[in-house]
Amino acid sequence: MANKKPDATELETEPNTTNPDPEITAGNGADADTDAMRAWAPAVPNPMEAFDFNTLRLPQDFDVHVGARQVLTTIDVRRPKGIEWVRTHPSPDFQRRLGLIEVPAGLYVVHQDLAPVLGGVVKPRLLVATITNNGVPILWPLREPGPDGRTDRYMTSENSAAARARDNWIRIVSNQHDPAYDVFEATAKMPEPAWPELDFAAWLQLGFSGRVVVSPGHPLMRALLTGAE
Numbered sequence: 001m002a003n004k005k006p007d008a009t010e011l012e013t014e015p016n017t018t019n020p021d022p023e024i025t026a027g028n029g030a031d032a033d034t035d036a037m038r039a040w041a042p043a044v045p046n047p048m049e050a051f052d053f054n055t056l057r058l059p060q061d062f063d064v065h066v067g068a069r070q071v072l073t074t075i076d077v078r079r080p081k082g083i084e085w086v087r088t089h090p091s092p093d094f095q096r097r098l099g100l101i102e103v104p105a106g107l108y109v110v111h112q113d114l115a116p117v118l119g120g121v122v123k124p125r126l127l128v129a130t131i132t133n134n135g136v137p138i139l140w141p142l143r144e145p146g147p148d149g150r151t152d153r154y155m156t157s158e159n160s161a162a163a164r165a166r167d168n169w170i171r172i173v174s175n176q177h178d179p180a181y182d183v184f185e186a187t188a189k190m191p192e193p194a195w196p197e198l199d200f201a202a203w204l205q206l207g208f209s210g211r212v213v214v215s216p217g218h219p220l221m222r223a224l225l226t227g228a229e
Contacts, residue, residue, distance in 0.1 A: 072196055075206040077107050077127070077139040079158070082173040085133040085186055087193045088140065088165040094129035094200045100141065101213070101220065107141065109204075111214045118224055128162055129203055131193045133169065139207045153180035 080086045089095070099115040099122040101108045115122040125141040132138065142162055143155045157180040161172045169186040198206075213220055 072137065072198070072206055074209065075137050075139055075203055077141060077207045079140060080130065080132070080138065080172060082171065085169045085171050085190065086130050086138075086140075086165055087169055088162050089129040089131075089195065090166040094203070095126055096200065096204070097124060097126050097144070098204075099123070100125045101224075103220070106211060107208075108211045108213055108220055109208045111212075114213060114216065114221065117216070118221075121224060127204070127207075129195075129200060130162075130165070131195060133190065135194060137196055137203070139203060153178075157181040157183065 099110045099112060101110055101118070101122055110118065110122050124144050124146075126144055128140045128142060130138050130140040140162060142159055145151050145155075154174075158172065161170055161181060161183040164170055164183065164185065169190045171184040171186075172181040173184070175182045196203075215221070216225075
């Protein structure tokens with residue numbers, strides 16, 4: 001049986017699979033129209049090309065403008081370093097005599113009722129509010145004479161330096177050849193210290209956070225009394 005030859009109407013309705021959109025093809029004038037539209041449309045400038053980034057520069061006192069201030073979260077309990085100039089608070093309200101225990105984890109303050117139980121492990125220290133020339137507050141633990149009243153030159157020179165620091169910027173350096181601290185007083189004009197707006201109770205709380213022994217059940221008490229690690 002001979003194959004049927006398609007008539008002209010079937011050829012006209014056959015879908016075009018090679019050119020799905022014959023109106024948008026190269027050579028039918030579309031590129032020319034696009035070029036003409038581009039030539040007519042105004043050029044849109046890039047805003048970043050002529051932007052002056054100097055207008056975005058923040059001032060040095062930006063923190064003042066936004067009302068930011070430093071919030072203290074901790075205070076070190078230590079002797080001033082040899083490279084630090086320090087001042088001690090002139091008010092006697094910013095010093096307190098406490099019993100301290102020194103262990104590898106740091107200094108612990110012990111309730112006065114527990115101190116006799118531990119005997120000589122607890123050392124009396126005078127905690128003095130101190131600030132460095134960089135504005136860093138520290139609690140300076142000063143040694144004091146024991147029950148027998150004995151002192152040494154390290155003790156007396158350190159306490160003398162702390163007393164002098166109430167009115168002057170000082171620096172202490174351990175003298176390896178003479179068992180004492182060499183005390184240096186600043187001769188150049190230095191600004192007065194800016195003390196944190198905290199009472200001394202807040203200083204102590206920040207200095208001994210998590211390191212206060214107030215009951216016999218404290219892990220440090222049990223370790224000291226039983227010899228456990």
